[in-house]
Amino acid sequence: MTKIIVPIGPQHPLLKEPVSFQLTVEGEHVTESAMRLGYVHRGIERLCQERTYVQNIHLLERICGICSHVHTTTFCQGVEALLGVKLPSRALYLRALLCELERIHSHLLWLGVLALNIGFDTIFMYAWHDREVVLDIMEDLSGGRVSHAVNIVGGVRFDLTDDRRVTLLRQLNGLEEQVRILLGVVEHEQTLQARTRNVGRLSLEQIRRYCVVGPVARASGLDVDLRRDMPRPPYDGLTFQVPVRQEGDVWARTLVRMLETVESVHLCRQMLDLLPPGPVSTRVSRRVPAGEVVSRTEAPRGEVVYYIRSDGSDKPARVKVRTPTLTNLITLPSQLENVNMADVSVVLSGVDLCIACADR
Amino acid sequence: MGFSLRSIVYLLPQVWRVLRAGPLTVQFPFAPPELQEGYRGQVVVDAARCRGCSLCVRDCPAFALELEREGREEYRLIYHPDRCAYCGQCELSCQFGAIRLSNTFTRATADRDTLTRVLVDRRPSPPPLDE
Ligand code: SF4
Ligand code: SF4
Numbered sequence: 001m002t003k004i005i006v007p008i009g010p011q012h013p014l015l016k017e018p019v020s021f022q023l024t025v026e027g028e029h030v031t032e033s034a035m036r037l038g039y040v041h042r043g044i045e046r047l048c049q050e051r052t053y054v055q056n057i058h059l060l061e062r063i064c065g066i067c068s069h070v071h072t073t074t075f076c077q078g079v080e081a082l083l084g085v086k087l088p089s090r091a092l093y094l095r096a097l098l099c100e101l102e103r104i105h106s107h108l109l110w111l112g113v114l115a116l117n118i119g120f121d122t123i124f125m126y127a128w129h130d131r132e133v134v135l136d137i138m139e140d141l142s143g144g145r146v147s148h149a150v151n152i153v154g155g156v157r158f159d160l161t162d163d164r165r166v167t168l169l170r171q172l173n174g175l176e177e178q179v180r181i182l183l184g185v186v187e188h189e190q191t192l193q194a195r196t197r198n199v200g201r202l203s204l205e206q207i208r209r210y211c212v213v214g215p216v217a218r219a220s221g222l223d224v225d226l227r228r229d230m231p232r233p234p235y236d237g238l239t240f241q242v243p244v245r246q247e248g249d250v251w252a253r254t255l256v257r258m259l260e261t262v263e264s265v266h267l268c269r270q271m272l273d274l275l276p277p278g279p280v281s282t283r284v285s286r287r288v289p290a291g292e293v294v295s296r297t298e299a300p301r302g303e304v305v306y307y308i309r310s311d312g313s314d315k316p317a318r319v320k321v322r323t324p325t326l327t328n329l330i331t332l333p334s335q336l337e338n339v340n341m342a343d344v345s346v347v348l349s350g351v352d353l354c355i356a357c358a359d360r
Numbered sequence: 361m362g363f364s365l366r367s368i369v370y371l372l373p374q375v376w377r378v379l380r381a382g383p384l385t386v387q388f389p390f391a392p393p394e395l396q397e398g399y400r401g402q403v404v405v406d407a408a409r410c411r412g413c414s415l416c417v418r419d420c421p422a423f424a425l426e427l428e429r430e431g432r433e434e435y436r437l438i439y440h441p442d443r444c445a446y447c448g449q450c451e452l453s454c455q456f457g458a459i460r461l462s463n464t465f466t467r468a469t470a471d472r473d474t475l476t477r478v479l480v481d482r483r484p485s486p487p488p489l490d491e
Contacts, residue, residue, distance in 0.1 A: 051421065052419070054419050054421075054449065054453075055419065055420075055421035055449075056421075057421075058421040058422075058445060058447040058449060059421055061447075062445075122371065126371075126374055126378075129378070136396075139396050139399065140396050140398065141398075142398070143396070143398040143399050143400040143448065143461070144399075144400055144446070147445070147446075147447065149400070149447045149448050149449070152452065157448075157452060158398075181373070181374060184370065185370065185371070188370065189370065
């Protein structure tokens with residue numbers, strides 16, 4: 001049979017960010033695939049060495065347009081470890097609150113993108129409508145919808161009044177209702193299942209071999225979640241489930257993400273209930289003692305790792321970022337093998353790619 | 361047929377909710393946008409409070425602020441909105457509460473040089489401000 005090479009990207013309606021795939025197609029089936037990255041490489045890691053720790057928070061926030069807060073959280077966590085400061089617990093709670101809101105936002109956004117790519121526009125509209133609620137909450141708390149700029153080394157720079165806390169709890173109740181409806185759609189809607197079941201399957205063995213993280217790993221039966229496995233405050237005092245499925249296909253990933261969204265709403269509510277009083281930040285020195293540190297956090301897409309080395313000045317000597325998308329991207333060639341051309345969009349969506357994160 | 365009917369029934373409450381909510385479109389720029397109180401917008405300065413310490417300039421990650429110093433007390437604080445990332449770091453760094461972010465948008469323009477504003481002018485005989 002004749003082979004046809006189908007290029008997808010770097011600019012393609014299917015892709016929200018520039019990445020390029022070359023699919024070799026025989027008949028209706030993909031036989032080979034190649035991938036090219038680097039279209040949004042901005043040299044952020046190198047730029048970090050030219051800027052102070054204070055400036056770097058804002059620079060690193062711009063690595064990603066979805067999970068921006070988790071990047072600054074991981075960075076600040078690392079710098080705080082180098083400085084040896086202990087954060088007030090209120091600051092830790094508020095930081096984690098935003099992390100969870102961001103997870104809800106990221107998963108709802110992703111559900112919308114998946115729905116759009118499989119031609120299920122209704123769910124795209126509903127998911128993005130509900131995501132607006134989270135964005136409004138985050139904008140109200142931090143002053144920005146995507147770049148929150150709330151983290152500082154030594155704490156956060158926003159506080160919650162008691163009134164605001166009560167309104168937030170009410171908003172979260174409404175949000176949970178909506179998220180449960182979307183969860184119901186994922187569980188029962190048959191057109192969605194017809195498109196996503198048995199597509200892009202990854203076995204547990206493959207997951208281990210590729211070191212996959214996050215919801216993609218959890219959908220294939222690997223029970224990992226940094227929030228539970230390496231709990232730091234406030235997660236050590238909260239109760240939550242880590243949803244795990246065994247199927248390993250795109251449907252399982254969808255379900256895991258939606259179940260996680262519900263858990264995140266619960267977590268937000270618990271944090272608001274348990275929010276300790278006190279200050280939200282401590283003063284820290286601008287110069288960071290020489291040393292190196294590895295900081296890890298569970299981002300919406302999986303574990304994000306920062307390596308920071310300090311030479312004792314007010315600028316880092318090295319910052320290295322390992323984002324979850326990079327490890328998950330590597331699975332794509334094996335997922336794309338032998339899939340029907342029409343399912344390529346489902347496979348590509350299922351991984352929840354964040355190319356800006358991967359390229360930095 | 362069977363399963364598609366079920367899907368429609370499942371989503372019916374959603375249709376009702378959306379219809380009840382009414383239109384969500386905002387008529388911006390024909391009507392003023394409704395921005396939250398804490399929205400990080402245009403940078404403004406209370407010139408009387410500014411001491412020209414340049415802490416805001418030092419910490420600005422986007423190099424959007426500039427301090428032109430001519431003497432101990434003579435300086436100009438210049439703001440370039442085309443570079444600004446609206447991060448609010450200047451507000452946090454200022455020890456005198458002089459600079460802050462207001463919840464207004466920066467106006468649009470086709471010529472980025474016209475955006476630049478002199479926030480504080482402490483030169484001996486200040487010529488008329490840019491705006
Ligand atoms: S808001 Fe941020 S980028 Fe803009 S002037 Fe202030 S510090 Fe600079
Ligand atoms: S605005 Fe504040 S930080 Fe900036 S120069 Fe004036 S007093 Fe200093």
